[in-house]
Structure formats: C-alpha cells, structure tokens
Amino acid sequence: MGSERQQRMKALGARLKGLRGEAGLTGAVLAQRAGVGQPTVSKVENGRMVPSLDVLGRLTRALGLDESTTQEVRDLLVAVEAAPGAAELAGAKGPAESPLDQAVRSAQLVRSFQCVVLPAMLQSAEYARHVFDSAPDSTPEGVGRAVAARVERQSLLYEPGRESVFVLTEGVLRTWPGSPALMLAQLDRLLAVESLSTVRLGVVPWRQAMPLMPRHGFTLCDRAAVVVETFRGERVLAGSTEVAAYEDTFSRFEEAATFGPDVRELLLRVMKDFRDLDASGTH
Incomplete structure (x- = not known):
C-alpha cells in the first residue's frame, strides 16, 4: 500500500476515533447505533479499512455530527480515494468505487x-476508457478495472x-x-x-x-x-x-x-x- 494513502487512512481513522471519544461512545455502542459490525469500526479507526460512503454516513449520523464536521470527515475519505496507490490496492480486491x-x-x-x-x-466502454486513460498515473490494468466497474454500475x-x-x-x-x-x-x-x-x-x-x-x-x-x-x-x-x-x-x-x-x-x-x-x- 502506498505510504501516502496509508497516512490518509490513518488520519481518517484517527479523526473518527477522536469524535467517538468526544461523543463518549465505545466502539461497540457506535457499531450498534450505526448498524455496522464492531470489527468494521475498529478497522476504520485503526486505518486498516477504507469505509464506503454508505458506512461513513452511518457512522457520522450515529455520532450526531454537525454539517461542517460531517463534511470534514467526507473530505478525508475523498483524500484517501485520491491518494497514490489506490488503483494498486484495488487490483487485489476488485475495482475501488469512487x-x-x-x-x-x-x-x-x-x-x-x-x-x-x-x-x-x-458512457460507453470505449468512451470511459478514454476518460480513465487521461487521468494522472493511469495504468492499463487500472483502466481496465475502472471501465469494467463503470459499465457494471450502469445496470x-x-x-x-x-x-x-x-x-x-x-x-x-x-x-x-x-x-x-x-x-x-x-x-x-x-x-x-x-x-x-x-x-x-x-x-x-x-x-x-x-x-x-x-x-x-x-x-x-x-x-x-x-x-x-x-x-x-x-x-x-x-x-x-x-x-x-x-x-x-x-x-x-x-x-x-x-x-x-x-x-x-x-x-x-x-x-x-x-x-x-x-x-x-x-x-
């Protein structure tokens, strides 16, 4: 995993952990309120898992965050997704969703x-291929996975x-x-x-x-x-x-x-x- 991506994952996790502490909740209670597994909360907070937008939304709502703090946490997730190394990580587990x-x-x-x-x-598959090809640091393997995911989502x-x-x-x-x-x-x-x-x-x-x-x-x-x-x-x-x-x-x-x-x-x-x-x- 790229070190920059790892650092951003840890920053997101640390921020969520700090917010949980400020709310006076244990990991188990937060998981229950958010409707996710306790291991998910633990992995996210320790920077070992990137939450989906849906999971992050569940966590922020369970924490009762205001709009500005919710946006701050969402921006941290966007930073993780945009970090170098994202495409390489996706190669092992399928295409990463933006x-x-x-x-x-x-x-x-x-x-x-x-x-x-x-x-x-x-977008047609070939049109999407040109879109992804024009992205910085694109690779043939990463472009292929991204095109396949985009076409699948169109269902x-x-x-x-x-x-x-x-x-x-x-x-x-x-x-x-x-x-x-x-x-x-x-x-x-x-x-x-x-x-x-x-x-x-x-x-x-x-x-x-x-x-x-x-x-x-x-x-x-x-x-x-x-x-x-x-x-x-x-x-x-x-x-x-x-x-x-x-x-x-x-x-x-x-x-x-x-x-x-x-x-x-x-x-x-x-x-x-x-x-x-x-x-x-x-x-």
Whole structure:
C-alpha cells in the first residue's frame, strides 16, 4: 500500500476515533447505533479499512455530527480515494468505487448536469476508457478495472423504482475523444437510454442561451448529497444549504433543456455530423 494513502487512512481513522471519544461512545455502542459490525469500526479507526460512503454516513449520523464536521470527515475519505496507490490496492480486491460511484449506487433519484464530459452512467466502454486513460498515473490494468466497474454500475439505470435525470450541454455531445466512429456508437447508446422509462435525458442546445454559466459538472444523489466533479477528483457535499443551492441550479439548466422527440432529433443531427467526419477521414 502506498505510504501516502496509508497516512490518509490513518488520519481518517484517527479523526473518527477522536469524535467517538468526544461523543463518549465505545466502539461497540457506535457499531450498534450505526448498524455496522464492531470489527468494521475498529478497522476504520485503526486505518486498516477504507469505509464506503454508505458506512461513513452511518457512522457520522450515529455520532450526531454537525454539517461542517460531517463534511470534514467526507473530505478525508475523498483524500484517501485520491491518494497514490489506490488503483494498486484495488487490483487485489476488485475495482475501488469512487465517492460518486458510491453515492449513485445508494440513491433512488439521481440528477446529473454535465457541460464537458458525458455523465459516468451514460458512457460507453470505449468512451470511459478514454476518460480513465487521461487521468494522472493511469495504468492499463487500472483502466481496465475502472471501465469494467463503470459499465457494471450502469445496470442501475434499468432498475424499477430508480429515476435518473441527465442534463447536458450540446457541447458535451460534440466534445469527442478517439474517433468519430467511437462517438457514433456513444450517441447510439444515448438514443437507447433516452427511451427508458426510468431515464429523462435533456440537452441544452447551442442555439439556447444558458440561464447561467456552468463552472463544472455535478450530480445530485436523492436530496441528501451532491458530488462535485473537478480536475483533481470528486468532492461530496452534504450540507442542506449547499444541496438546496445545487438543486436550484439543476432546475435552471433543466428548464433550458430540450427533452423527448426534440432531444432525439438533436442527437440524430449530431450523429450526421460525426458520420460526415468519419467519411472525410477525420480522426
């Protein structure tokens, strides 16, 4: 295990242990209140286990932490996930889930706005491969595992009871890695996903003025958390004020987007452009 990752795991564990002490709880009592095993609490506090976002949420709620302290602990988890050595550790036990992966998996309502890259849940395997290839310190083995995990997680789109709403700018559809042929396959996948009863796909056309200038992509998971995506990774925000602000922002982009037959027509127009590029030999 990379020493930097190990140090961050220990920092997260020490902070949780200190908070448990301040709350006057034993490890056994905390485990019972959180609905997790006592060995899990012990391993996390001793820096020998990285908790999932769900487990960390259980622990913070059982400790009765306020919003700022909860966010502090979440940021420590994000730092662990972003530390060098994460991909190597995942190789022994399967792909590691990012904070976004974990938050999406546990949510019944997912709303994602993207202005540059397609939402993770909509990416084809080849598109995702280019996304992971561009990450710092990527390795062929790590990229392969990450792509497999991303494709597997997309089965959530088909589960009854879940709802996914995606809003993209037209620029996302025209920002392409690889080749025009790759994007033709990717756009064909978007057409298939758009027809699902569990999915709403909207696009803000370039002819439509943006209601506000986007700074970055983000994903709302239920009404409990928002994952902000940046060049350096992902940050999970759980404060009610911040989540409400992002909900309002998403609603404004959603109102500017086109859905249904109009978005299908737009996708077909973009596909025609990529066919023309493919025929001209542009790569």
